[in-house]
Amino acid sequence: MTKEGLFFISDYRxxxxxxxxxxxxxxxxxxxKNDKFKVYSTANKVVDSSCFKNIxxxxxxxxGDIQIxxxxxxxxxxxxxxxxxxxxxxxxxxxKFQVGKGYNxxxxxxxxxxxxxxxxxxxxxxxxFENDYLVGTSGIKRMFKKFGFRNxxxxxxxxxxxxxxxxxxxDKVIAPNQQVKKELENxxxxxxxxxxxxxxxxxLYKKYExxxxxxxxxxxxxxxxxxxxxxxxxxxxxxxxxxxFPEVKLYLLSEGYKVADYKKLVxxxxxxxNVIFCGRLKRDKYLELLSNCRVMCQPTLSDSYGxxxxxxxCLGVPVVTTEKCGCPDLFENGDIGIRVRPKDSYSLADAILxxxxxxxxxxxxxxxxxRKREDxxxxxxxxxxxxxxxxxx
Numbered sequence: 427m428t429k430e431g432l433f434f435i436s437d438y439r440x441x442x443x444x445x446x447x448x449x450x451x452x453x454x455x456x457x458x459k460n461d462k463f464k465v466y467s468t469a470n471k472v473v474d475s476s477c478f479k480n481i482x483x484x485x486x487x488x489x490g491d492i493q494i495x496x497x498x499x500x501x502x503x504x505x506x507x508x509x510x511x512x513x514x515x516x517x518x519x520x521x522k523f524q525v526g527k528g529y530n531x532x533x534x535x536x537x538x539x540x541x542x543x544x545x546x547x548x549x550x551x552x553x554x555f556e557n558d559y560l561v562g563t564s565g566i567k568r569m570f571k572k573f574g575f576r577n578x579x580x581x582x583x584x585x586x587x588x589x590x591x592x593x594x595x596x597d598k599v600i601a602p603n604q605q606v607k608k609e610l611e612n613x614x615x616x617x618x619x620x621x622x623x624x625x626x627x628x629x630l631y632k633k634y635e636x637x638x639x640x641x642x643x644x645x646x647x648x649x650x651x652x653x654x655x656x657x658x659x660x661x662x663x664x665x666x667x668x669x670x671f672p673e674v675k676l677y678l679l680s681e682g683y684k685v686a687d688y689k690k691l692v693x694x695x696x697x698x699x700n701v702i703f704c705g706r707l708k709r710d711k712y713l714e715l716l717s718n719c720r721v722m723c724q725p726t727l728s729d730s731y732g733x734x735x736x737x738x739x740c741l742g743v744p745v746v747t748t749e750k751c752g753c754p755d756l757f758e759n760g761d762i763g764i765r766v767r768p769k770d771s772y773s774l775a776d777a778i779l780x781x782x783x784x785x786x787x788x789x790x791x792x793x794x795x796x797r798k799r800e801d802x803x804x805x806x807x808x809x810x811x812x813x814x815x816x817x818x819x
Contacts, residue, residue, distance in 0.1 A: 429464040430819050431514040432457070433507055435521045435530070439470040439492060443477035445627055447733055449547065450520045452625065452804040453811045454481055460812060462819065466510045468503055468521070484509065494521050494528055495585060504531040511536070516818050518544040518811075524551040524730070525609050529588035533595035542818040545593065546600025547624060548610065550752060553728035554578075555653040561683045589613075598814065602731070603755035620814065623755070624731060625804035626740055630709070634717035636742040636792045640785040643674045644719040645778065646743075648712065648734045649726070651682030656725040656748070658691055662771035663725075665695040667778050674782075676701045676723075677715060717741045720788060721781050726750055727768045738762070740799040742792035746777045760794035 434457070438450035445451045450467075457465050458478050469483040470492060486502040494500060503521070507514070517538070519530050523545055533543055559575050560568055574581075593599065593613050601607040602624045610619050638644070645664075649655040657680065667674050678701060680688070685703070692701045707715065716722060722738035724747040732753035738745045739756055745763030756762060764780065766773035781788050800806075 429462060430516065430815075431510065432463045432465045432815060433510060433514040433517045434465055434467040435503055435517070435519045436467045436469060437521045438467075441469045441472045441475050441478075441483055443474045447624075447626075448522075449625065449804070449807070449811075452627075452808040453520065454478060456808040456812055457481065463516075463815065464513070466506075466514065468506055494523060494530075500529070500531050504535060507532050507536075514541065516542050516544070516815055518815070520546070523548045524589075525549070525606065526589055527551050527582070527585045529585065529592045533592055534588070538595060542597040543595055544598045544600070544814065545596045546598075547602045547622065548599060548606055549602060549730045550606065550609070552654065552730045552752070555727075558652045558654055561652070597818070603753070605754050622810050623802055623807055624733075624736070625802045625807040626736060626799075628740065628799060628803040628805070630713065631737075631740040631799065634713050634741055637718050638720040638743075638788065642718075642720045643671050643782055644677065645675065645721045645723050646677045646679065646716050646719040647723045647725070648679040648716075648737075649724065651680040651684040651688065653684065654727050654729075655680075656727040656768060657684070657688055659769060659771040660723055660725040660774055661688060661691050661695060661697065661701065663774035663778060664697050664700055666772065666775035667782070668697060668700055670779060671782055674700050677704050677719065678702065679704045679707055679712065681706050713737070713741065716743055719743060721746055721763075721778060723747070723774070723778065724751060725768070725774055726752075729753075732756065735763075736802065739795040740802065742796040744781055744788045744791035744795075746774065746781065756798070760798055762791050762795040762798065 436450040437448040458480050465481045467481050467483050468486055470486045470488055472483050472485055475483055484506040488499045488502050492499055556575055560571055563571050599619050600622050601610055601619055607619050607621055647660055649657055664676050692698055722743045722745050724734050726748055728750050729752040732751035735745050735747055735751055735753050735756055739762045747765055748768040749765050750768045764777040766777050
């Protein structure tokens with residue numbers, strides 16, 4: 427049987443046989459078992475591909491910060507496609523693609539007549555804060571970056587134009603939730619949009635269980651120490667929570683340039699006995715600690731998707747986060763926690779206190795999360811992509 431050529435633009439950038447959060451690994455594993463497609467997948471570099479028997483990886487070798495918006499990286503993808511275009515039937519851009527910013531040179535520079543183009547999952551871009559953007563730079567380099575940041579509106583106009591041209595060429599666009607689908611409908615017909623959730627390796631979470639009890643007042647916050655994550659508002663909330671629950675403990679899994687600022691604020695608020703700086707933990711230690719906390723709190727000011735919220739849901743840990751978490755779908759059809767306004771320490775404190783004062787509510791959120799997690803199992807989600815490909819054979 428002749429196999430159909432599939433060009434897969436992967437977010438699994440460094441192939442190591444270690445699964446990540448993003449969907450490409452799981453889709454490639456599903457394709458590896460399938461005998462209908464000859465798969466050519468991009469990879470920036472291949473460290474270990476022994477877990478894939480039937481995938482041909484096309485290495486890009488891009489040096490520098492990898493983002494689909496970088497013209498150099500996008501051009502590497504285009505060059506890889508040119509090598510195999512004569513044997514490719516279907517193109518799937520799975521590499522991170524943002525609403526209003528993502529683009530692909532293949533449909534812009536090539537005639538894809540008869541070659542279906544699939545894009546997604548597509549997500550919203552998060553807000554970039556100037557202090558986060560400039561961190562680690564000084565002197566002339568900082569001056570140029572600052573100038574670029576202040577004038578990025580002009581660049582965004584170019585990205586928006588490229589996004590519109592690229593998305594218009596797509597035969598199918600994948601949205602991870604209704605919120606993204608609704609935004610995409612401003613650019614393309616709803617008939618071209620299909621919702622496929624982000625997912626997890628559910629077997630990792632089934633090793634643990636939510637162990638909090640009524641006298642457990644532990645909170646975990648896994649966040650980068652950058653302005654966008656809003657941790658200072660959580661620290662101020664802990665100051666308020668401490669008045670009613672002096673035994674409250676916040677485990678802060680945080681690395682980044684703002685750690686020193688957080689420590690100063692902890693000292694100023696006199697909550698040193700309540701805040702534990704854990705740095706970054708290995709995945710098993712992180713999941714174990716999270717399962718032993720009463721609440722997971724993510725006070726983000728802007729996230730394209732709330733992966734840590736998904737972690738908590740899959741463990742049955744109640745969540746306190748903001749309306750900017752990027753994953754409103756997780757809170758539908760059975761709430762898993764409480765969302766509050768961003769930049770509002772009082773609302774954060776109120777939500778935490780509500781969960782500390784009502785363990786029955788915690789158990790309700792926990793059970794809702796454990797029920798919902800079955801819908802986010804990559805073993806169920808990855809086959810949906812293969813069914814989509816098969817429609818174009």
